[in-house]
Each structure stands twice: as structure tokens, then as C-alpha cells.
Amino acid sequence: MEEAQRIYGDRDDLVLSGTKEAALKGADALIVITDWRAFKAPDFDVIKQALNQPVMFDGRNLYDPKRVASRGIRYYSIGRSIG
Numbered sequence: 001m002e003e004a005q006r007i008y009g010d011r012d013d014l015v016l017s018g019t020k021e022a023a024l025k026g027a028d029a030l031i032v033i034t035d036w037r038a039f040k041a042p043d044f045d046v047i048k049q050a051l052n053q054p055v056m057f058d059g060r061n062l063y064d065p066k067r068v069a070s071r072g073i074r075y076y077s078i079g080r081s082i083g
Contacts, residue, residue, distance in 0.1 A: 024050035035060045044071035 001016060008014055017023035020038065024030060030047060032039060040062060048054045054073040056063075061080050068075040 021046060021050065026050075026052060028052045029055040029057065031057045031059065032062060033059045035062060044068060044073060047071075048073050 001018065004016055008016075020042075024047060028051070030051060042063075044067075047056065048071055055076075056068060056073050057076045057078060059078045061077050063075070063077075065075050065077055065080075
């Protein structure tokens with residue numbers, strides 16, 4: 001967070017959040033583009049409640065599509081076949 005603040009400074013078009021949960025608050029969707037350990041075991045109920053629409057795009061294929069869907073989240077696993 002400190003490094004991002006140093007690089008980008010104060011900007012009207014950038015909002016930095018202190019936690020991953022804070023970043024979800026009021027967002028329209030969640031897009032996962034990292035496989036960092038902190039994102040490997042999310043609380044899907046918290047995600048669903050925080051988002052304006054329960055939609056998730058997973059560019060790293062971290063999660064089981066059936067498990068996410070069972071929590072009421074529309075889940076799009078980028079690059080994974082549907083079969």
C-alpha cells in the first residue's frame with residue numbers, strides 16, 4: 001500500500017483500500033488477477049454481501065466453479081473449459 005501511494009500519489013481517479021474486504025465495498029464485481037496466498041481462501045459470503053452484484057471473474061482459476069456458484073455468485077473462470 002505504501003509503495004502504491006508513493007508511486008501514484010493522491011489522485012481523484014484512484015482509490016487505495018487498506019484491506020481486500022474494504023476494496024469490495026460497493027464494487028460492481030470482483031476480478032481476481034493474482035494468485036497471492038491472501039486470496040486463496042476467501043469468504044464467499046462476505047464477497048457476495050459486499051458487492052453490488054454478486055459477480056466474480058477469476059483470471060487465475062483459483063476457485064471451484066461449483067463451490068462459488070453454490071454461494072450465489074455468478075462466476076466466470078477465464079480460460080477454463082466448461083466441461
